[in-house]
Amino acid sequence: AGFAAVDSAAGDATDLAALVAGRCVPADGPLLLLSGAGQGEELADALRGRGFRVRRRVVYAARAVSHLSVTAHRMLRHDRVDAVLLFSSATAVAFGRVAGTMGTGVRAVCISARTASVLRPEDWADVLVAARPDTDAVLDALGTPKRT
Known part of the structure; x- marks a missing residue:
């Protein structure tokens, strides 16, 4: 189970967009960005700024608790x-x-x-x-x- 290869940009969304741009080209087709609600917009924007078509899909939502246990x-x-x-x-x-x-x-x-x-x-x-x-x-x- 899991992925055969995982790479880290060791940074923020801008760094991850640079990593993607170094390995992929926009002409290859759209990228699928799976993210949480309220997450991923910065990465999607950075990728679009590099010429990629991005299909962002929200696959989870994290909600803060209202009190500590x-x-x-x-x-x-x-x-x-x-x-x-x-x-x-x-x-x-x-x-x-x-x-x-x-x-x-x-x-x-x-x-x-x-x-x-x-x-x-x-x-x-x-x-x-x-x-x-x-x-x-x-x-x-x-x-x-x-x-x-």
């Missing part, structure tokens, strides 16, 4: 969380909305500077940004847990 709330309130891993700006905003200032003793580990930019630094013990926008770099930025 009892367990998550308790762990944040009782200083049992060392860090929160944030993999998108939307996730960072949603977490801030439901957690408020409960995370002031917690480190935020962000996949990108763009994600970190939506945080209020005063709400966090520290805001760390991964060296690259991928899971391995986020885990590297996380480092060794401070709490047990």
